[in-house]
Amino acid sequence: MTDVTRKALGAAVFYGWLTFMWWLASRSLLPSWVHDPVRLGEYQQTSGYLWVALSTLTLFMARRHLLGWLGGTHLLRQHREDHDRLRLASAVFDSTREGVLVTNNKAQIVHVNRAFVDITGYQPDEVLGHNPSKFKSGRHDADFYGQMYQAIEADGQWNGEIWNRRKSGEVYPQWQSIRGIKDADGQVRHFVAVFSDLSAIKRSEHERVQLAHFDALTGLPNRLLFTERTTEAVAAARANRRHCAILLLDLDHFKHINDSLGHSLGDLVLKSVAERLVGLFGAELTLARMGGDEFALLVKDCPQMAMTANLAQQVLEAFKAPFLIEDQALFITVSIGISLFPNDALSAEQLLRNADAALFKAKRGGRENYALYTEELTAHAQQRVELAGQLRRAIEQNELRVYYQPVHDLTTRCIRGVEALVRWEHPERGMVSPGEFIPIAEQSGLIGDIDNWVLRAACTQMGQWQAAGIALDFVAVNISSRRFIQGDLDLQVAAILADTGLDPALLELEVTESAVMHDPEQALEQLHRLRELGLSLAIDDFGTGYSSLLRLKRMPVQKLKIDQGFVAGLPADEDDIAIVCAIIALARSMGMKVLAEGIETAEQAAFLFENGCQLGQGYWFARPMPAARIDWACAPSARLRE
Ligand code: C2E
Numbered sequence: 320m321t322d323v324t325r326k327a328l329g330a331a332v333f334y335g336w337l338t339f340m341w342w343l344a345s346r347s348l349l350p351s352w353v354h355d356p357v358r359l360g361e362y363q364q365t366s367g368y369l370w371v372a373l374s375t376l377t378l379f380m381a382r383r384h385l386l387g388w389l390g391g392t393h394l395l396r397q398h399r400e401d402h403d404r405l406r407l408a409s410a411v412f413d414s415t416r417e418g419v420l421v422t423n424n425k426a427q428i429v430h431v432n433r434a435f436v437d438i439t440g441y442q443p444d445e446v447l448g449h450n451p452s453k454f455k456s457g458r459h460d461a462d463f464y465g466q467m468y469q470a471i472e473a474d475g476q477w478n479g480e481i482w483n484r485r486k487s488g489e490v491y492p493q494w495q496s497i498r499g500i501k502d503a504d505g506q507v508r509h510f511v512a513v514f515s516d517l518s519a520i521k522r523s524e525h526e527r528v529q530l531a532h533f534d535a536l537t538g539l540p541n542r543l544l545f546t547e548r549t550t551e552a553v554a555a556a557r558a559n560r561r562h563c564a565i566l567l568l569d570l571d572h573f574k575h576i577n578d579s580l581g582h583s584l585g586d587l588v589l590k591s592v593a594e595r596l597v598g599l600f601g602a603e604l605t606l607a608r609m610g611g612d613e614f615a616l617l618v619k620d621c622p623q624m625a626m627t628a629n630l631a632q633q634v635l636e637a638f639k640a641p642f643l644i645e646d647q648a649l650f651i652t653v654s655i656g657i658s659l660f661p662n663d664a665l666s667a668e669q670l671l672r673n674a675d676a677a678l679f680k681a682k683r684g685g686r687e688n689y690a691l692y693t694e695e696l697t698a699h700a701q702q703r704v705e706l707a708g709q710l711r712r713a714i715e716q717n718e719l720r721v722y723y724q725p726v727h728d729l730t731t732r733c734i735r736g737v738e739a740l741v742r743w744e745h746p747e748r749g750m751v752s753p754g755e756f757i758p759i760a761e762q763s764g765l766i767g768d769i770d771n772w773v774l775r776a777a778c779t780q781m782g783q784w785q786a787a788g789i790a791l792d793f794v795a796v797n798i799s800s801r802r803f804i805q806g807d808l809d810l811q812v813a814a815i816l817a818d819t820g821l822d823p824a825l826l827e828l829e830v831t832e833s834a835v836m837h838d839p840e841q842a843l844e845q846l847h848r849l850r851e852l853g854l855s856l857a858i859d860d861f862g863t864g865y866s867s868l869l870r871l872k873r874m875p876v877q878k879l880k881i882d883q884g885f886v887a888g889l890p891a892d893e894d895d896i897a898i899v900c901a902i903i904a905l906a907r908s909m910g911m912k913v914l915a916e917g918i919e920t921a922e923q924a925a926f927l928f929e930n931g932c933q934l935g936q937g938y939w940f941a942r943p944m945p946a947a948r949i950d951w952a953c954a955p956s957a958r959l960r961e
């Protein structure tokens with residue numbers, strides 16, 4: 320028998336019994352004096368009241384048994400149990416450390432617990448009725464939320480890490496479970512999200528990583544992290560066919576400092592050594608403390624091995640100034656071992672081992688020194704450093720020369736202008752090409768002086784040609800990209816123009832594409848300032864950089880010089896043909912002149928002419944030469960006509 324049937328049966332029996340009692344009371348116990356119909360009516364009314372009073376009293380007295388019989392006790396107990404359960408759930412809900420948030424199926428928040436307030440910083444009245452999207456951190460994209468809703472719909476729940484925003488604006492990670500709650504009809508009416516704050520765990524994770532990967536004394540990466548980064552750098556260098564290098568630095572006689580001044584002072588020395596090295600290299604290179612008095616430097620992209628020698632030289636120079644430790648000036652020197660990938664080693668471990676061997680060599684060589692792993696490389700690098708020293712003197716001792724290479728009009732075949740190209744007349748080595756010493760000058764900071772010197776010489780020479788009646792359109796002077804990004808270039812050019820008295824319209828400055836695109840906004844400003852002086856501007860070696868056409872359009876440039884690498888393939892190489900034609904079309908569409916460099920054959924000259932290139936320069940016309948040797952009779956153009 321079901322609960323409902325049992326109760327219905329009970330109620331029927333109970334009311335049947337009551338009716339029977341009333342009938343008994345009104346009929347069988349009818350007193351004999353009641354024959355008069357009026358008296359009978361009165362009697363029946365009174366007995367009716369009595370019956371109601373009696374049954375109410377009976378019902379009240381027997382309510383417990385009655386209810387028990389009807390199943391009411393069960394209901395009461397259940398009600399009380401439900402009530403207790405709710406109280407318990409509410410206590411758990413409020414005392415749990417996890418934040419709880421309940422929404423209805425219209426995505427409105429209907430309930431939050433105390434932990435929610437603690438974690439998010441929001442009071443209940445600030446969020447009730449709102450959409451939980453209020454807490455979005457902006458860290459996740461629409462896809463993330465899409466997958467989350469999909470999982471809730473499909474599986475009824477979702478668990479995962481999610482970044483939300485506290486009331487304070489702080490973004491924090493939380494581990495969240497969302498579950499849909501169904502009503503008796505099986506419809507999802509509510510969603511419950513339970514979450515815990517992961518920021519403390521993340522923080523301790525970060526601290527653990529920090530401890531495992533960084534040196535506690537100096538805060539620099541430690542050996543473990545350095546090795547990891549070197550492994551990555553080697554892999555990247557291998558994939559991109561590039562070079563990388565490590566420099567291992569070891570303080571000379573550091574043991575003496577520790578022994579004589581104590582370990583705590585020794586620690587201070589190590590700290591200030593680290594600070595000085597960080598100041599020298601900034602965040603560009605990975606600097607690590609490998610342990611003890613050993614530091615290491617990782618050069619991820621090292622196109623020339625002379626670069627490592629230069630870095631080593633910079634470190635040696637930086638150690639020339641004393642370290643001030645507790646009012647004492649300490650002079651400390653350092654020895655450096657260098658190893659290169661792929662020249663010396665093919666793996667990170669080998670690179671470190673070889674740098675160590677090179678360091679040993681440097682120590683043996685008298686300390687305060689550096690050594691490369693390979694003997695011949697050491698010699699070569701030292702030669703470059705030596706050359707840098709000599710280059711410094713070359714300007715003072717007047718060893719630089721300017722050669723001029725004519726630029727021809729491809730239509731009239733006549734010389735229209737010249738490009739100034741620097742040479743170094745070395746007392747022992749003879750004529751050194753700019754390809755060899757310009758990079759050294761750039762690295763050692765001498766390039767500014769050299770470029771200024773060439774510019775002055777070229778402007779003076781151009782003035783002399785003008786005076787002699789040689790009416791050239793322009794003299795072109797190269798400006799190094801290093802020089803170009805120094806802000807005061809325009810001021811120096813203006814000063815040289817004023818000193819030499821040359822009409823600015825006769826001067827053309829050549830900057831490379833990479834210099835212009837390195838910092839386009841700054842370059843644009845500089846180009847405009849130069850242009851305001853009245854000179855013209857050309858982009859050299861065009862096609863080798865990664866010019867943005869949009870930026871190129873905004874630049875006040877009057878000429879593009881097609882890089883000789885593309886001209887070399889003419890007229891056979893299809894790629895070169897396509898690139899050269901595209902550059903010519905581009906220059907023309909932007910109203911610029913176009914010049915082809917490195918023309919070595921008549922076919923190249925003819926091809927360029929036929930395809931609309933206006934100007935050309937190359938060995939086929941004339942090599943770079945001293946000013947006095949230039950043949951002004953347009954002789955090369957006569958050959959083209961034959
Ligand atoms: P660049 O400005 O592109 O100069 C053209 C280079 O190509 C010159 O080399 C020139 O001698 C060479 N060349 C000219 N015609 C031909 C040819 O038909 N075939 C071949 N294979 N080469 C040809 P150079 O004089 O050795 O100069 C090399 C680079 O050094 C220049 O390239 C320029 O970037 C730089 N440079 C030269 N002088 C200076 C200067 O005064 N300052 C600066 N910052 N850089 C300079």
Ligand code: MG
Pocket residue numbers: 738797829859
């Ligand atoms: Mg040039």
Ligand code: MG
Pocket residue numbers: 859860880882883916
């Ligand atoms: Mg060039």
